[in-house]
Amino acid sequence: MSMRTLRKGRAAGVSLAVAGTLLLGACSSGGGGGGGEEEEGGQESAAPEELTAISFGDEAASTGPAEPVPDAQPGGTVNVFEDVPPDHLDPAQIYVSHEQNIARLIHRGLTAVQLDNDGNYTVVGDLATDSGQASDGGRTWTYTLKEDIRFADGSPITSADIRHTFERQFAPFITQGPTYIQQWLAGTGGSDYRELLPEGPYEGDHLPDSVLETPDERTIVFHFDQPQNDLPYALSIAGYAVVSDEHDTREAYDQEPMTSGPYRIAEHRPGRSMTLARNEHWVPETDPTRHAYPDAFEISFGHTQEDSTARLMADNGENQYGITFSNGLDAGNGPTVMEDPQYRERLVDGYQSYVWSLAINTDTVTDVRVRQAIAHALPLNGVLNAYGGSIGGQYAASHISPLLPGHQPDWDPFGKLAAPQGDIERARELLEEADAVGFELSYVHHTAAEDQQAAVAVADALESAGFEVNRSEVPPETYYDTIGVVDGGYDIYRSSWGHDWLSAGTVIPPLFDGRQIQDGASNYSHLDDEYVNSEIDRIRGIQDAAEAAAAWVELSEHIEQELVPSVPGFAYRQTIMHGSLIGGAVFNDDFGTVDMRRIYVIQDAD
Amino acid sequence: MLRFLLRRSLGAVAILLVISAVTFFLFYAIPRNPALLACGKGVCTEEQLAVVEHNLGIDKAIPVQYWEYMVGIFAGRDFPAGHCPAPCLGFSFRDNRPVLDTILDRLPTTVSLTVGGAVVFLVLGLGFGMLAAARRGTLLDKTVSSTSLVLSSMQIYFLGPLALAVLVYNMGVLPQPSDTAAFTEEPWEWFKGLLLPWLVLATIFTANYSRMSRATLIEQLQEDHVRTARAKGMSRPTVFFRYAWRGSLIPVVTIFGIDLGSLFGGAMITEVTFSLHGLGRLAVDSVTQSNLPMLMGVMLFAALMIVLFNIIIDACYALIDPRVRLA
Numbered sequence: 001m002s003m004r005t006l007r008k009g010r011a012a013g014v015s016l017a018v019a020g021t022l023l024l025g026a027c028s029s030g031g032g033g034g035g036g037e038e039e040e041g042g043q044e045s046a047a048p049e050e051l052t053a054i055s056f057g058d059e060a061a062s063t064g065p066a067e068p069v070p071d072a073q074p075g076g077t078v079n080v081f082e083d084v085p086p087d088h089l090d091p092a093q094i095y096v097s098h099e100q101n102i103a104r105l106i107h108r109g110l111t112a113v114q115l116d117n118d119g120n121y122t123v124v125g126d127l128a129t130d131s132g133q134a135s136d137g138g139r140t141w142t143y144t145l146k147e148d149i150r151f152a153d154g155s156p157i158t159s160a161d162i163r164h165t166f167e168r169q170f171a172p173f174i175t176q177g178p179t180y181i182q183q184w185l186a187g188t189g190g191s192d193y194r195e196l197l198p199e200g201p202y203e204g205d206h207l208p209d210s211v212l213e214t215p216d217e218r219t220i221v222f223h224f225d226q227p228q229n230d231l232p233y234a235l236s237i238a239g240y241a242v243v244s245d246e247h248d249t250r251e252a253y254d255q256e257p258m259t260s261g262p263y264r265i266a267e268h269r270p271g272r273s274m275t276l277a278r279n280e281h282w283v284p285e286t287d288p289t290r291h292a293y294p295d296a297f298e299i300s301f302g303h304t305q306e307d308s309t310a311r312l313m314a315d316n317g318e319n320q321y322g323i324t325f326s327n328g329l330d331a332g333n334g335p336t337v338m339e340d341p342q343y344r345e346r347l348v349d350g351y352q353s354y355v356w357s358l359a360i361n362t363d364t365v366t367d368v369r370v371r372q373a374i375a376h377a378l379p380l381n382g383v384l385n386a387y388g389g390s391i392g393g394q395y396a397a398s399h400i401s402p403l404l405p406g407h408q409p410d411w412d413p414f415g416k417l418a419a420p421q422g423d424i425e426r427a428r429e430l431l432e433e434a435d436a437v438g439f440e441l442s443y444v445h446h447t448a449a450e451d452q453q454a455a456v457a458v459a460d461a462l463e464s465a466g467f468e469v470n471r472s473e474v475p476p477e478t479y480y481d482t483i484g485v486v487d488g489g490y491d492i493y494r495s496s497w498g499h500d501w502l503s504a505g506t507v508i509p510p511l512f513d514g515r516q517i518q519d520g521a522s523n524y525s526h527l528d529d530e531y532v533n534s535e536i537d538r539i540r541g542i543q544d545a546a547e548a549a550a551a552w553v554e555l556s557e558h559i560e561q562e563l564v565p566s567v568p569g570f571a572y573r574q575t576i577m578h579g580s581l582i583g584g585a586v587f588n589d590d591f592g593t594v595d596m597r598r599i600y601v602i603q604d605a606d
Numbered sequence: 607m608l609r610f611l612l613r614r615s616l617g618a619v620a621i622l623l624v625i626s627a628v629t630f631f632l633f634y635a636i637p638r639n640p641a642l643l644a645c646g647k648g649v650c651t652e653e654q655l656a657v658v659e660h661n662l663g664i665d666k667a668i669p670v671q672y673w674e675y676m677v678g679i680f681a682g683r684d685f686p687a688g689h690c691p692a693p694c695l696g697f698s699f700r701d702n703r704p705v706l707d708t709i710l711d712r713l714p715t716t717v718s719l720t721v722g723g724a725v726v727f728l729v730l731g732l733g734f735g736m737l738a739a740a741r742r743g744t745l746l747d748k749t750v751s752s753t754s755l756v757l758s759s760m761q762i763y764f765l766g767p768l769a770l771a772v773l774v775y776n777m778g779v780l781p782q783p784s785d786t787a788a789f790t791e792e793p794w795e796w797f798k799g800l801l802l803p804w805l806v807l808a809t810i811f812t813a814n815y816s817r818m819s820r821a822t823l824i825e826q827l828q829e830d831h832v833r834t835a836r837a838k839g840m841s842r843p844t845v846f847f848r849y850a851w852r853g854s855l856i857p858v859v860t861i862f863g864i865d866l867g868s869l870f871g872g873a874m875i876t877e878v879t880f881s882l883h884g885l886g887r888l889a890v891d892s893v894t895q896s897n898l899p900m901l902m903g904v905m906l907f908a909a910l911m912i913v914l915f916n917i918i919i920d921a922c923y924a925l926i927d928p929r930v931r932l933a
Contacts, residue, residue, distance in 0.1 A: 087700050087701050088701075172657045173657070173661065175658060251686070251688070251702055252688065254701070254702060255701070255702070269711060269883075270701055270708065271701075271708065271883065271888070272711070272712075272785075273786055300784075300881070301883075302881050302882075302887060304878070304881075306767075307881050310767075310771065310775060311775075311782070314776075316774075316775065316778050317778070317782060318782065319782070
C-alpha cells in the first residue's frame with residue numbers, strides 16, 4: 001500500500017492503487033460467502049450469501065484439532081510476498097490488517113473465528129474452552145482456559161497471563177492496538193478508559209475483581225457496566241491475543257514477543273524478511289481453527305503489487321510456492337488475471353471490510369435537504385474509477401459492508417446503484433428547495449493519487465448541482481488527525497471505515513454515536529441524534545446475534561436515508577493470487593484476505 | 607600525501623557537519639508531528655501524546671534535539687525504549703530500533719549490489735572502450751560505439767522490469783533477484799540473487815564507461831608524449847598501456863567515484879525494481895513513513911559515502927598524476 005501503515009477501521013482508501021493492502025471480503029474460491037462473477041464497471045457482484053449472524057461455538061466446537069482441509073498435506077515452506085512489513089509484533093500494539101495476518105499464525109487469544117470446509121463461520125474458544133458464558137444480561141462473561149496450552153518456551157498459559165494481557169493494555173506505551181474492551185471495562189468512551197489503570201500493571205496496581213476476576217489458574221471473568229454481547233467477537237482479534245506475564249519486556253516485547261500460536265519467529269530482519277518455524281509446544285488438539293500444515297513461512301517484505309503479481313503470474317521456481325496475504329493485483333495485470341483461466345484459478349478474491357464514504361459535517365451542513373443534494377449528486381462511477389474500477393471495489397449504498405450479517409444488497413435509497421453517475425437534476429431541485437444554491441462546501445481529501453482523482457469527480461458533480469466547492473489537500477499520514485478535529489472547519493471529506501469483526505456494532509457506533517464526538521474520534525459527521533444514540537444502547541443489549549444484526553441494519557438505514565450524515569460510495573475489493581503448488585487457499589471474510597491458517601504446500605505434484 | 611589527505615579529511619568533516627545541520631533542521635522543522643502517527647486510532651490525549659513525544663525524544667526544542675543528536679553520535683544516548691550505543695543515529699519512529707542497526711542490516715545489500723555491479727561494468731566498460739579505441743574506425747569500433755549509444759540511454763526503471771519479465775519470468779534463464787543470502791554464509795545463493803541486478807546495472811553503466819574510455823583513450827593516443835614514445839620505438843602495448851591508457855584514466859576515475867558514491871548512498875530505483883533491501887529502499891520507505899531519524903541516518907550515511915569517495919578519487923588523482931599533490 002502501497003502503504004503504508006494503514007489504520008484499521010479508517011484508512012483503507014489511503015493510497016490503494018487497486019485493492020490494496022487492507023481487506024476483508026467475500027469469497028469467490030471457496031471459503032465463506034458466495035462465489036463471484038464480476039467485471040464491467042464495478043456493478044457486478046462478488047457478493048457473499050446473505051448472512052444472518054455468526055454463531056458462537058460451544059465446548060465441542062472449540063475442541064481441536066481443526067477439521068482437516070481436503071487433500072491437505074503437511075510439510076513444505078510457503079513463500080509470502082508482502083509489501084508493508086509489520087511495525088508491531090506485540091499483540092497489544094497490533095491493529096492494522098497486515099499485522100494481524102502474521103499475528104494469526106503466531107499468537108492466540110481467548111477466542112478465534114473458525115472457518116469450516118463448508119464456508120461457515122463460528123466464534124469458538126481458542127485458548128478458552130468455548131466462546132464464553134454470558135450472565136447478568138451480557139454484563140458478565142466467564143472464560144475457562146483449556147489444558148495443555150503453552151507459550152513457545154513451553155511454559156503454560158494461565159489466567160494470570162490473561163489478566164496481565166488486559167491490564168497492560170492500559171499502560172502508556174500501548175498506543176496502537178484496539179481499545180474496545182478497555183473502554184467496555186472502564187465503562188467509558190474515548191481515551192478516558194486509561195484512567196482505570198493509568199500505569200498498567202507495572203507499578204503494582206491491578207484491575208479490581210469487580211472489573212476483571214481470575215479466581216483460579218484457569219478462570220477469567222469480565223465484568224462490564226453495560227451488556228457487551230460482542231465480546232466473543234472482540235476477543236478474537238489479534239490485539240487481544242495473550243501476552244506472557246513472565247516474559248513481558250514492555251516496549252521491547254514489540255520486537256521479540258513470546259508467541260503462543262503454531263509458529264514462532266525463527267528469524268526477523270525488520271523491514272526485510274521474517275521466517276516462521278514450528279512452535280513445538282503448540283498442541284493441535286487444543287486448537288480448533290489453525291491447521292498449520294506448512295513447516296515454515298518465509299515472508300519477505302518490500303514487494304510492490306506489480307512485483308508480487310508478476311512473480312505469482314510467472315509461477316516458476318520458488319514462486320510456485322508463493323502467495324501474498326495483503327498485496328492485491330496491480331492495475332496493469334489485474335484485468336489479465338481476472339480474465340485468463342490459467343491465472344484466475346489461482347486467485348481468491350472478495351471484499352475488504354472498508355466502505356468508502358463522503359462524510360458530511362452536520363454541524364456546518366445543517367439542512368438535511370442540502371445533505372440529500374450531496375447524496376444525489378455524488379458520482380459513484382467517477383469515484384470508483386479513481387480506485388481502479390471493478391478491481392477496486394463495488395458500488396455501495398450502505399455503510400454496512402456486503403460482508404456483514406444482515407446486509408441488504410438491493411437497498412438503494414438514493415438510486416445510486418441503479419444510476420452510479422448521480423442525479424444532478426434532483427440535487428439541484430433539493431438545493432433550490434432549501435434555498436441553498438451556491439452553498440459553499442469546504443472539501444478536504446488527501447494527496448494520494450486516487451483520492452485526488454476521485455475528488456475532482458466529486459467536486460465537478462457538486463458544482464454542476466449548484467454547490468461551490470473549495471478543495472484542500474492533506475498528506476495521508478496526518479489526514480485522519482486533520483478530519484478528526486471537531487472544529488476543523490471542513491464540510492465534506494472522504495473517510496473509509498471497516499468493521500473490526502463481523503458485526504455492524506463496530507461500524508454504526510464508531511461512526512454515528514453522538515456521545516463519541518471529540519477530537520480524534522471517528523464520528524466525522526458529528527451526528528448527535530437522540531434516537532440514534534438510544535438505539536445504539538438498545539441494540540448493544542440484544543443477546544441474540546441475528547436479532548442484533550437485523551437491528552443494526554435497520555438503524556443504519558434510518559441514519560443513511562433520513563439523516564444523511566455520510567454518503568457511501570463503494571466497498572473495497574481484495575484480490576489475492578497464489579502459486580500453483582499452494583493448496584487450500586480460500587478467502588476468509590473475517591480476515592478480508594486468504595485464510596493463511598488453511599493453506600498447504602502441494603508436495604506430490606507431477 | 608599525508609598532508610594532502612589530512613587537508614581533505616578536515617574539509618570533509620566540515621561538509622558533513624553542514625549537511626547534518628541543514629538536513630536536521632530541514633526535516634525536523636516541517637510542520638508535522640510524528641507522535642500523531644504513533645497514536646493508533648487517534649485517541650491519544652494530550653498526556654498520551656506527551657508520553658509518545660518523550661519516548662521519541664521530540665519533546666525538546668529543535669536546537670537541543672540537534673545537540674543531543676550530535677552528542678549521541680559520539681557518546682550514545684538513552685531513550686525510554688533502551689540505550690542506543692555510540693555511534694547512535696537515533697531510534698526509528700516506526701519500530702523503536704536503533705537507526706544504525708537498520709542501516710548496518712541494509713548495508714551489505716547495497717555494498718554487494720554496488721561492488722559487484724561496479725566490477726562488472728568497469729571491466730566490461732573499460733575493455734570495450736580500449737578495444738574500440740585500439741581499432742578506431744573499424745566495424746568493431748562502430749559496433750561498440752553505436753551499441754553504447756543505445757544502451758546508455760536506457761534507464762533502470764525500464765530495463766529492470768523488462769529483464770525481469772523476459773529473463774526471469776518468461777524464459778527462466780536467470781534466477782529471481784533476492785538479497786536474503788549473505789556472501790559469507792551462502793556465496794552461491796548470494797551470487798544468484800544479485801546476478802540480474804548486476805547485469806542490468808552493468809548494461810547501463812558499461813555503455814557510459816566504454817564511450818568515455820574510448821574517447822579519452824583516442825585523445826591520449828594523439829598526445830605528443832605518446833607520439834614521442836612511439837618515435838622512440840617502444841612496443842605498441844607498452845605505448846598503449848603505459849602512456850596512453852594511464853593518462854586516460856583521470857576522467858574515468860572522476861566519474862567512477864561519483865557513480866560509486868551514489869550507488870553506495872543507495873541505488874533507490876535499482877533496489878525497488880528488484881525488491882532488494884538496501885539503503886536506497888530504506889530511504890524511500892523512510893520518506894513514505896515520515897520516519898525522520900531513519901531518513902536522517904541514511905542521508906548522513908550517503909553523504910559520508912560521497913565525501914569519502916571524493917577523497918579517494920582525489921588520492922587516486924594524486925597517485926596517477928603527481929602534479930595533483932602540489933595543487
